[in-house]
Amino acid sequence: MAVKIRLARHGAKKCPYYRVVVADGRMPRDGRYIELVGRYNPLTTPKTIDLDLEKIDEWVAKGAQPSNAVAHLIDIARSDAPAPEKKQKLSKKAAAKAAAAAEDAE
Structure with a gap:
C-alpha cells in the first residue's frame, strides 16, 4: 500500500x-484518509500553516511519501518563518489607471 501525505481540498468555491x-x-483527493495531520489556509494573511510535525515524522518513518506541496x-x-507571499500582478486596466494617475501627478 503506497501511503501519501497530501492536501485534501475543502471549503466553498473560490474559498x-x-x-x-x-x-x-x-x-481520491478528497476521499477517505487514514489520519488528519494538519491544516493549511492560504486565504488568511499571513497564510495559516498548522501541522503536527511529530505525527508527520512518524508517518515518514513508516514510509509515507509527502507530496511536493506538503513537503x-x-x-x-x-523554519518558523512566515509563508512567502507572492507579488500581486496588476491587471492591464489597473496598470493603465496607475500610469494615468502618475502622469496627472506630474
Missing part, C-alpha cells in the same frame, strides 16, 4: 482551505 492528510495513494509546507513550518 479553499486544505487539510493535510495521510491517505492511501489510490484514494514545502513542512519546510516552512520547521
